[in-house]
Structure formats: C-alpha cells, structure tokens
Amino acid sequence: MLLSGAEIVMECLLREGVNVVFGYPGGAILPVYDALHKYRNQIHHVLVRHEQGASHMADGYSRATGRVGVCIATSGPGATNLVTGLSTAMMDSSPIIAITGQVPRAAIGTDAFQETDVTGVTLPVTKHNYLVTDIHELPYIIKEAFYIARTGRPGPVLIDIPKDLQNEKIEFVYPEEDVYLPGYKIPTGASEDDLARAIELIQQAKRPIILAGHGIMMSAAGKELRELAERAQIPVTLTLLGKGAMPENHPLTVGMMGMHGAAASNHAIQNADLLIALGMRFDDRVTGNLKTYAVNAKKIHVEIDPSEINKNVKVDVGINGDLRTVLTQLIPGVKPKTHPEWLNQIRDWQEDSSERDIVSNYVGDKLLGAQVVNDLWRYTGGESITVTDVGQHQMLEAQYYPHQRPATLITSGGAGTMGFGLPAAIGAKFGRPEEEVWAIVGDGGFQMTLCELATAVQENCKVNIAVLNNAFLGMVRQWQEIFYEERYQSTPMVNPDFCKLAEAYGIPAMRVTSRDQMAESVEFARRHDGPVLIEYVIEKEEMVYPMVAAGADLDNMIRRPKPGEVKA
Amino acid sequence: MTHPANKQTIVALVENKPGVLNRVASLFRRRNFNVDSLTVGRTHRAHISRMTIVVDTQKTDGRLIAANLSKLINVIDVQIVSEQPHVRRDLALIKVRTDDVDSRNGVTEVCDRYPARIVDIGPMVAIIEITADEDIVESLIEDLRPIGIQELVRTGILAMGRGTRILDSDYEPRVPASSANAGLERYGV
Numbered sequence: 200m201l202l203s204g205a206e207i208v209m210e211c212l213l214r215e216g217v218n219v220v221f222g223y224p225g226g227a228i229l230p231v232y233d234a235l236h237k238y239r240n241q242i243h244h245v246l247v248r249h250e251q252g253a254s255h256m257a258d259g260y261s262r263a264t265g266r267v268g269v270c271i272a273t274s275g276p277g278a279t280n281l282v283t284g285l286s287t288a289m290m291d292s293s294p295i296i297a298i299t300g301q302v303p304r305a306a307i308g309t310d311a312f313q314e315t316d317v318t319g320v321t322l323p324v325t326k327h328n329y330l331v332t333d334i335h336e337l338p339y340i341i342k343e344a345f346y347i348a349r350t351g352r353p354g355p356v357l358i359d360i361p362k363d364l365q366n367e368k369i370e371f372v373y374p375e376e377d378v379y380l381p382g383y384k385i386p387t388g389a390s391e392d393d394l395a396r397a398i399e400l401i402q403q404a405k406r407p408i409i410l411a412g413h414g415i416m417m418s419a420a421g422k423e424l425r426e427l428a429e430r431a432q433i434p435v436t437l438t439l440l441g442k443g444a445m446p447e448n449h450p451l452t453v454g455m456m457g458m459h460g461a462a463a464s465n466h467a468i469q470n471a472d473l474l475i476a477l478g479m480r481f482d483d484r485v486t487g488n489l490k491t492y493a494v495n496a497k498k499i500h501v502e503i504d505p506s507e508i509n510k511n512v513k514v515d516v517g518i519n520g521d522l523r524t525v526l527t528q529l530i531p532g533v534k535p536k537t538h539p540e541w542l543n544q545i546r547d548w549q550e551d552s553s554e555r556d557i558v559s560n561y562v563g564d565k566l567l568g569a570q571v572v573n574d575l576w577r578y579t580g581g582e583s584i585t586v587t588d589v590g591q592h593q594m595l596e597a598q599y600y601p602h603q604r605p606a607t608l609i610t611s612g613g614a615g616t617m618g619f620g621l622p623a624a625i626g627a628k629f630g631r632p633e634e635e636v637w638a639i640v641g642d643g644g645f646q647m648t649l650c651e652l653a654t655a656v657q658e659n660c661k662v663n664i665a666v667l668n669n670a671f672l673g674m675v676r677q678w679q680e681i682f683y684e685e686r687y688q689s690t691p692m693v694n695p696d697f698c699k700l701a702e703a704y705g706i707p708a709m710r711v712t713s714r715d716q717m718a719e720s721v722e723f724a725r726r727h728d729g730p731v732l733i734e735y736v737i738e739k740e741e742m743v744y745p746m747v748a749a750g751a752d753l754d755n756m757i758r759r760p761k762p763g764e765v766k767a
Numbered sequence: 768m769t770h771p772a773n774k775q776t777i778v779a780l781v782e783n784k785p786g787v788l789n790r791v792a793s794l795f796r797r798r799n800f801n802v803d804s805l806t807v808g809r810t811h812r813a814h815i816s817r818m819t820i821v822v823d824t825q826k827t828d829g830r831l832i833a834a835n836l837s838k839l840i841n842v843i844d845v846q847i848v849s850e851q852p853h854v855r856r857d858l859a860l861i862k863v864r865t866d867d868v869d870s871r872n873g874v875t876e877v878c879d880r881y882p883a884r885i886v887d888i889g890p891m892v893a894i895i896e897i898t899a900d901e902d903i904v905e906s907l908i909e910d911l912r913p914i915g916i917q918e919l920v921r922t923g924i925l926a927m928g929r930g931t932r933i934l935d936s937d938y939e940p941r942v943p944a945s946s947a948n949a950g951l952e953r954y955g956v
Contacts, residue, residue, distance in 0.1 A: 504838070505838070
C-alpha cells in the first residue's frame with residue numbers, strides 16, 4: 200500500500216488504538232491534517248484554542264484512562280506552546296505522545312519560517328524525543344514512541360516530522376515485530392535478598408507507615424496495597440497524586456502527607472520506625488526538611504525508576520521494580536500483625552485535627568472554598584472525576600474531597616501548572632465520557648487557559664466548571680500573609696464577570712454566594728447537556744491549613760486554631 | 768592503578784547517533800551533576816560509541832549518575848569502572864618554547880623522566896605527547912611550566928576494566944526491510 204508519511208502516522212495511530220487526538224493546525228503539519236480528513240471517521244480531532252490546551256487535554260485523557268493521549272501541533276510556536284504540557288506530563292509520569300510538524304528537511308538549520316529546534320527545546324521535558332529524517336523509520340519510531348511512553352516509568356514522547364517527509368510516499372508495511380531497544384530496561388520484580396530484608400524490617404516494626412504514591416495507580420496495584428496494609432495493619436498515607444490508591448474511607452487510610460497534608464500523616468511519618476514508600480519519590484513538598492525527615496525510621500523504597508532511589512532520602516532497602524509484581528512477591532512473606540497502640544496514637548492526632556476542621560466549625564457567613572469542595576463531594580456522591588488547577592483550591596480539594604477509586608483525581612502535582620484544570624478536564628471527559636467530570640479551578644489559573652471554553656462548546660463536551668473566585672491569587676496571597684507581612688504585591692485580581700463570560704461562549708452559568716445554594720448549583724450543572732460554569736464567590740482571605748513552610752520540619756506545622764483559640 | 772579517593776569513573780556504551788552527546792550533556796545540566804571530564808569515542812562496533820565520565824564524589828554520587836544515564840533510551844549499558852581494578856589514561860599534547868639552548872635542553876631533560884615523546888620540534892617550539900595516568904600527566908605539565916607552555920590540550924580520561932570483565936553489547940541496529948539502503952542514522956536527533 201503506497202502511503203504518504205502523514206497517512207502512515209494515521210495508520211500507526213490506529214494500530215495503537217488511538218481514536219481521538221487534540222491539536223491545532225499550521226503550515227508545517229498540514230499534510231497530517233489532510234490525512235486526518237481522510238481518516239476522520241476513525242480518528243476524531245479536537246480543535247483546541249492554544250496548543251498548551253492540547254497537551255493538557257492529552258494528559259487529562261491519559262490520566263483518566265491509563266491510555267496514551269495524543270496531541271498535535273505545527274512547527275515553531277505551535278511546538279513551543281506544548282512545552283508546559285510536556286513538562287507537566289514529565290513531572291507526573293503521564294504517558295502522552297506529541298506529534299509536531301517541522302520545516303522541510305532541506306530547510307532545517309536555516310532559520311526558516313516557523314523553525315525551532317524542537318527536539319532540542321523539549322529534551323529535558325520529554326522521556327525521549329525523535330526528529331524523523333527517513334520515512335522508512337517513521338512506523339518504527341511511532342511504535343517505539345508509544346512503547347516508551349506507556350512502559351516503565353511512563354512519560355511524554357515527542358515526534359518531530361519534517362513537512363516534506365509527511366508528503367513523501369513509500370510502500371507501507373507495519374512493523375509487526377516487537378520493539379527493539381537495547382538500552383531500554385523495564386524493571387520487573389525484587390531479588391530474594393531485598394524481599395527478605397524488607398520482610399524482616401516489616402516484622403520488626405512497631406510504628407510502620409506506608410507512603411503510597413502515583414505508582415500504585417500506574418502499576419494497578421491498589422488491591423495489593425490494601426492487602427499488605429490490612430495483613431500487617433499498617434496505616435497508609437497518600438501523596439497528592441496517590442489519592443485514590445487506597446479508599447479514603449478505609450480505616451487504615453490516614454490521609455494526604457506533606458506541606459498541606461493531614462497533620463496526623465505528618466506526625467505519623469515523623470514518629471514512625473519504618474517507612475514503606477511505594478511508587479512515590481520523596482518530593483520536597485512531601486518531606487519538608489530532609490535533615491529531620493523521619494530520622495528514627497528505617498526506610499523501604501519500592502520504585503520503578505532506579506534514579507529515584509536514594510535521590511532525596513537515603514533508604515535501607517531500595518527495590519527497583521514494578522510495584523504490583525513486587526507487592527505480590529512480598530505479601531506472602533509478611534506475617535499478620537497488629538499495632539493497636541500505634542493506630543490509637545494516629546487516631547488521637549486525627550481527633551485533634553477534626554477539632555480544628557473549618558467546614559464543621561465555621562460560624563461566619565462567608566462562603567468558604569473548603570465548604571464548596573466538601574459540598575461538591577457531598578452532592579455528587581463523591582463519585583465524579585475531579586480535575587483541579589493549582590493553588591489553594593487544589594489543596595482544599597485534596598483535603599475535603601475524599602476519593603475512593605483510582606484515577607478520579609486529576610491534578611498537576613510535580614510541575615504545579617496553573618492553567619492545567621480546564622483543558623485536562625476536557626481531555627478526561629473524552630477518555631471517560633460515562634463519568635461526571637468536574638473541573639475545580641481558581642480564578643487565577645482558570646484565566647490562563649479559559650480560551651478552551653470554546654473547545655468545550657465546539658465539542659459539546661460535558662464538563663462542569665467550578666470557578667472558586669476569591670479575586671486573589673490565593674496561595675501566593677497566603678504566603679505573603681505569613682512570610683511577607685501581608686504585602687499583597689500583584690495578587691489581587693480584577694476579574695471579568697465569569698457568568699457573562701460563559702454566556703458569551705454560549706455556556707449556561709450560575710453564581711453562588713452562599714452555602715445554601717450548593718445543592719442547587721450541582722443540580723444546575725447536571726441539568727444541562729453541555730459544559731456548565733458555576734462561579735463560587737468565596738472568602739477572599741481564606742487560609743489552607745495545616746501548612747509546613749518550605750524547608751521546615753515536616754511536623755512543624757502552622758495549624759488552624761481550635762475554636763476559642765486565638766490565632767497565633 | 769590507584770584511583771583518587773574522591774573520584775569515580777563511569778563508562779557508558781551508547782548508540783552512535785546524532786544528538787546522543789546532547790542528551791547526556793542535557794542530563795548532567797538538568798540534574799546539576801558535576802562532571803570532571805567526559806570523553807566520547809568510537810568502539811570496534813560502528814554503531815556503538817563509548818563515553819568515559821569522571822565525577823567528583825564529594826559533589827555528585829556516581830551511582831546516581833549511572834542510574835540516570837541508564838534511563839536514557841540511547842544508552843545501552845553503564846558501568847562504574849572505578850569500583851574494580853581498571854586502567855585509566857589521559858593523553859596530552861603540550862606545545863613548549865624551544866627558542867634558546869636552555870629551553871631545548873630543559874624540554875629534553877624533562878621528557879626523559881616521563882613516558883613522553885617529542886612529536887614535533889622546530890627552532891621556536893616543540894610539541895610533546897604523553898599518554899599516562901592523569902597524575903603523571905599533571906606532574907609533567909608542572910615540570911614543563913617553568914620552561915614556557917604555549918598551548919595545551921588533553922583528551923580527558925579513558926578507562927577500561929582490567930582482566931576478563933568485558934563491557935560490550937551484541938546490539939545490532941535494526942534496518943527496516945523496506946529501506947536496506949536508508950543508512951543507519953535513523954533518528955537524526
């Protein structure tokens with residue numbers, strides 16, 4: 200079959216099971232768009248309004264489904280607009296493929312119109328990237344790219360295709376043989392030695408705690424995690440991206456750890472005699488001051504990426520392997536145990552936290568972000584997929600929206616990319632059309648990518664957009680309040696009327712200013728078929744507690760005062 | 768061969784493709800790894816190159832570098848060669864002044880004490896070549912310095928494990944059936 204390079208791209212995408220791509224056309228990628236026209240009944244193209252949106256949509260699609268998301272952009276500025284999305288996917292190990300047009304081969308290196316060295320620019324923010332120079336290589340490269348993106352520690356892969364190569368025709372033969380990459384190793388299980396050492400540490404521990412991360416989801420090891428925790432009665436604390444790894448209503452789940460984590464989790468980590476870190480990477484937002492981090496604990500680290508072991512925290516047993524495989528090996532060797540004193544101690548810490556809980560103790564008349572998130576959880580039955588942006592609302596989501604299932608919280612953790620929420624929610628909805636999808640965003644991040652409202656309308660994509668509007672860049676304002684003596688430099692925002700803005704896009708909108716409208720707002724969102732925007736006008740100077748200051752000891756938390764206590 | 772206590776030497780086999788050195792350099796920059804020297808050269812296999820990397824362990828843990836290098840798709844194998852007996856060599860070309868009797872005599876006399884040879888000599892300057900462990904190269908340079916070094920270049924360290932410990936790969940690059948003539952520069956990155 201004589202096919203052009205662009206048609207070969209389509210044939211290869213079909214063989215990878217791709218039926219939707221997110222992109223934006225332009226000169227150097229036009230042949231691919233012409234092929235998309237030919238294959239329009241098999242591959243649906245979602246026209247975004249900015250290429251950054253395409254990369255986040257591919258990311259949201261990928262996180263919601265576990266499949267590889269695909270985004271397409273033209274050369275030069277089109278490709279550079281993907282960089283933030285690639286970096287976001289790289290930091291959170293999200294498998295996406297970016298296909299970019301490049302100027303014709305003969306023009307490469309001449310500063311041609313819309314030419315950028317895209318493989319050079321994206322080198323540090325991709326797991327791997329390719330500049331295709333020989334059309335015969337194209338099918339192999341696409342197959343490799345998908346394989347690299349989804350296996351091992353997943354991540355983004357970019358394929359840069361010169362325009363003349365997209366038009367060149369060859370006899371197309373799909374490479375049926377397995378991908379052959381001599382330098383690419385995918386870790387499997389643990390050695391007998393490491394297993395024995397890990398089991399010994401678990402048996403000896405009196406105050407063990409499991410730190411479960413994104414890897415649990417990536418490896419589909421939720422069942423094994425629960426089995427290990429229940430068998431040896433080990434409490435489980437979650438990273439931000441680990442939310443959903445263990446049901447949050449499970450009695451052994453302590454809650455999120457880290458800078459804005461549950462106080463009980465942070466106390467437990469600092470007082471533990473054994474940390475069992477599973478598929479997480481000891482991010483600085485999770486550890487606080489490394490010098491004082493869990494100093495009395497032995498540490499077991501199971502992680503698919505060998506370069507993460509002993510990177511930030513030196514461990515006693517480092518196991519480079521696939522979590523599910525390793526846990527399956529480990530569990531039979533672990534004898535059933537109980538730690539009643541330890542679990543009681545953790546319960547006391549939790550009790551103290553609930554006394555400080557803002558949602559149940561608040562007596563003012565303002566609408567709080569925490570209430571909004573908690574009520575969204577309540578009125579949606581806690582069963583929706585929530586996609587957040589970055590900032591206070593994101594941390595409030597993590598604190599006040601318990602997740603019971605994997606892949607129901609989609610959020611930019613490592614990169615902390617503002618503007619992620621709306622496009623990622625659109626991508627998630629394309630991946631899981633049967634699920635109710637809520638984008639919970641702040642007024643700051645929302646305005647970074649709100650052009651994608653038009654995409655949602657054009658695709659009639661049913662996402663419910665909850666804008667938590669405090670007319671502030673709230674998290675930065677919080678830092679300014681605590682560390683910069685309330686000098687609110689460049690954090691107050693003069694915002695548009697978000698409801699009118701939505702109406703201009705043809706999106707039904709509702710403004711909520713008090714808590715008694717919460718149930719109604721969820722009903723309003725559910726009443727419409729297409730995208731809906733709800734603006735929640737919330738308290739301007741709400742704080743997110745607990746808070747571990749950057750670089751402070753993990754259990755040195757700024758706490759919310761208990762009722763009756765005076766704020767320090 | 769003794770190895771300075773605070774140095775580690777890492778050897779990596781990499782695919783011989785455009786852009787691979789760029790990937791390695793980018794990794795070091797991104798991870799803030801501090802590298803003393805990095806050399807790249809070909810091997811007996813046309814499609815495999817070999818890198819030798821020397822790091823200061825007080826600044827960077829060689830095992831972390833090795834773990835990160837092994838993650839690069841185009842890196843086939845990595846070995847911390849300095850963990851076991853090995854041979855290390857540095858090559859230097861040193862151009863020195865020979866424009867009077869004292870300098871000419873000095874150069875000859877110094878070179879006699881080292882495994883060095885004069886590979887080019889004229890009325891004004893001479894070029895001296897030495898291939899040795901880096902300490903010896905350093906020492907020669909210090910001895911030549913008073914005579915007057917005009918120009919100097921070093922390769923950086925090359926290293927190889929002693930004995931039957933072999934670092935090699937039987938990797939053969941795939942040549943797509945439909946493009947037997949397409950050449951081996953497949954990715955051109």
